[in-house]
Amino acid sequence: MSRSPTASPRPASAPSAETDDLEAQLVDDIGSFTHDPYGYALYAYPWGEGELKGVDGPRDWQRDVMNDIGGHLSDPETRHQPLMIAVASGHGIGKSAAISMIIDWAMSTCDDCKVVVTANTENQLRTKTWPEVSKWRRLSIVSHWFTTTATAIAANDAEHSRSWRADAVPWSENNTEAFAGLHNKGKRIVLIFDEASNIADKVWEVAEGALTDEDTEIIWIAFGNPTRNVGRFRECFTRYKHRWNARQVDSRTVDGTNKQQIAKWAADYGEDSDFFRVRVRGMFPRASSLQLIPTDWVAEAIRREAVHGLSDALVCGIDIARGGDDDNVIRFRRGLDARSIPKIKIPGSETRDTTLFIAKVCTVVQEHRPDAVFVDSTGVGGPVADQLRRLMPGIAIIDINFASASPDAHYANMRTYMWWRLRESLRAGLAIDDDPLLEAELTSPEYGHNQRDQIALEKKDDIKKRLGISPDDADALALTFAFPVMKSNHTHDQGSALLSEYDPFRS
Template sequence: MCGNPTRITGFFYDSHHKNRDRFNSIHVDGRDSDRVDEEFVATIISMYGEDSDVFRVRVAGEFPKSLPDSFIPVEWAEKASEAPAPVIERVFRVDIGVDVARYGDDSSVICPVLDSILQEAPDIYHHNDTMEITGYTVQTIKRYARAHEWAGIHVKIDCDGLGVGVYDRLTELKEQVVAEVEEERRARYEDAEPEDTPPAFELDVVECHFGGEGGTISDKDPIEFKNSTGLMWGAVREALRTGAIKLWRDDKQISQLSNRRYTVNSDGKIELERKEAMKKRGLSSPDIADALALALHNPQTSDWSID
């Protein structure tokens, strides 16, 4: 038999463990092979660390640990939360992630990020229907349109569940919202010089899906994600790893970001822990973290690059 040690159950795993006496086991470490590119090894170490399951499976040729890894190290989330806020002279882009819940223990979250580098305080709602969340989203759009008049606003909504209702209604309201913002600006800048007048208001409403197709975050990423949940959270992870974003300081958000686990599946792809499994471990749904992931998500970019 020949294979990558991706699972800690099954016939191949047993041949190297409880049934080892029946086999002649041979282990190949990628670092000792001239068929493995050194840059590949260095990239894995840089992105995931030598103690990660990604490194164990894809480089060292070892079986995963018995317990899954946390996808985002808590120290990365803490560092990004405690970092000084970047100075932005003029904001040119506002991304707003909208994760929609209705009733029960989950929360609906509207999360704004400025120029992809500064997360502002999200709005968190409980026990609201989709029309109320749509109204709150419209309020957020208008608030940021006033605060950052040179910025285009991009609203990303999870449409796998209740969010599709918010997306549909907000799409219907888009022209009205744009017209109201433009009318307000015309009154404010009636006597201003052209160079001092902000550009036409740009509002983009984006349909997103956590259950969509997977892939890699960038062309240089050596690891694929099973689905778009991994891609979205992978973008957050990479922003935190590289120090590219300043997070709003909140212990609940830090907990949500750092408590989600991942495994390397039999195809060698990263698969994030499902929310149902998290709740079985006594954790709440990562609604704030999901809204942040939506805000950083850009489904129109083919290489999933944060840059």
């Protein structure tokens, strides 16, 4: 650090000599942390005050990563060799805060430092990663040295505003120029991949090829939840582990994480389940060839934006509980949007009180007036469907027996067929709500082949025996894929009478 990048005018309320002395001292202090990001973090932020009240410094794992960077840069033998750090972790450990503090240190302690930040999706980058980066930049003691916008941080020195900066750059497999141009010879480059598990391999390859400048401090850090057991992020811990400083952080070991929620997940799913491995232990899911729906497909469905077409029908699926601790679940889906209308859960114990239960279901269905309602008619569901048809004659109520024949001979039964269509919809762009229980239900079922070589989904009772959970919510969502549904051209209030905007008597 040779100088301050500030071009801010001198405060009128302070004597100029005193201001200059304070600024000069600040420059010297910050310069002493050129190869010490942890020391910088302790110095630069108002720990214990305001937004950091009750916090006395970076978390232990954040300190370790910062010290790895400091040790690498302080050693003349490694300083100009690329440092590549991969951190796979559970949820809630403070990844975005770590990213932000490292970026702030890198820019504040090196002239003309160049930083590029990307994430798994543009939405993640825009709404989660960059706001956190901006927050820590604002909290920094040298916040006046830089200007922060919605997509960049740049030095206030006009002569260096293009060369001394950090940029939030969405990635694209068809447009990798931003990552191919990561050159800053003789100075410092920092590349951050947030939620790295879902960044395309091609982007990794292009970025790696660009980080070749000699006599340059090069730091590449990949953070993320380990949602995929394939891809370049996974290979940081396997095939390329000799090149990466890789660590896995268990949420249970980190101060400030929600230990009550973690304990609940452990009790519900088991500590060795893929759900718990990914969300808590920071471990990659098992490479199970039997898992019907890949974990990373579900993770992506949770993150993506919910959209649907104007011509998409609104479809309702109702999974009927058999009593006990299972739930009745009512799900709605419009095209690829299964998130916007919240699901409704009714305890299975209420199924016995048929009158009250039917009344609740009717209230929910009539509120949204879907184009079709698919009801699980297996067992006690048949009489429920009959009652719904009687009470709501203007709405199409269709019985679906999970064990009945599939319309496609490749599948052993109707339930397998619906789940497979749900699976393919998740791959095609379906958006679902961020519900840990739904995520677990979708990723738990396994499949095989029967004697006729048909695909056969694991039975619901077998899933419950194996995992202790019944996929009621996921079954309700799968029901919305029973058959294709056209958007209605009539109102349910007028039975099947067609409505038209054309009025033959209008002049």
